[in-house]
Amino acid sequence: xxxxxxxxxxxxxxxxxxxxxxxxxxxxxxxxxxxxxxxxxxxxxxxxxxxxxxxxxxxxxxxxxxxxxxxxxxxxxxxxxxxxxxxxxxxxxxxxxxxxxxxxxxxxxxxxxxxxxxxxxxx
Numbered sequence: 249x250x251x252x253x254x255x256x257x258x259x260x261x262x263x264x265x266x267x268x269x270x271x272x273x274x275x276x277x278x279x280x281x282x283x284x285x286x287x288x289x290x291x292x293x294x295x296x297x298x299x300x301x302x303x304x305x306x307x308x309x310x311x312x313x314x315x316x317x318x319x320x321x322x323x324x325x326x327x328x329x330x331x332x333x334x335x336x337x338x339x340x341x342x343x344x345x346x347x348x349x350x351x352x353x354x355x356x357x358x359x360x361x362x363x364x365x366x367x368x369x370x371x
Contacts, residue, residue, distance in 0.1 A: 262324075263288045266314050268296055270356075273309040273332060289314055291326070291364060293333065293357040297341060303352040308335040310356060331362030 268286040284296040294314055304310065313330040321327050337355035344351060 262290065264316070264320060266316055266320075268294060268312055268314045270296075270310050270312040272304070273311050286314055289316075289329070291329070291358070291362065293336070293355065294329075295353065295355045297351055297353050299344065299349045299351050303338055303350075304335045304354050306335055306338055309333070310335060312356060312358075326364035326366050328365040329358070329362055330365070331358055333358040333362070 264286070266286045266289055268284050269281045270284060271281045282298070282300065284298055286294045286296045288295050294312065298304075310333050311331070312333055313328065316324050316327050333356040335354060336357045337353075339353045341351040341353050343349060
């Protein structure tokens with residue numbers, strides 16, 4: 249029997265490079281954020297790659313803020329997303345060009361308390 253991958257995402261993701269600031273929710277020093285670049289974003293979650301030496305682990309609770317680049321803001325119903333989420337997938341990727349740094353892909357699913365901010369007034 250052929251196995252088909254089932255789409256489990258709650259929201260449509262859009263491929264887009266956008267800055268994301270992220271930290272684990274239980275970090276002792278709440279001021280330490282990690283800056284990464286998301287490669288796709290939706291109201292339900294995001295995906296980014298990291299060269300962090302200790303990658304995030306599945307089920308880690310994180311706090312993330314994603315800012316949509318100015319050139320893309322007209323294409324989105326929001327300009328910034330911020331809130332708590334949960335790491336749902338961590339995958340080992342090929343090392344960087346030098347071969348020295350391990351890389352990981354991290355998928356985050358936002359919780360219900362995610363806030364979508366918009367610069368366009370709604371009326």
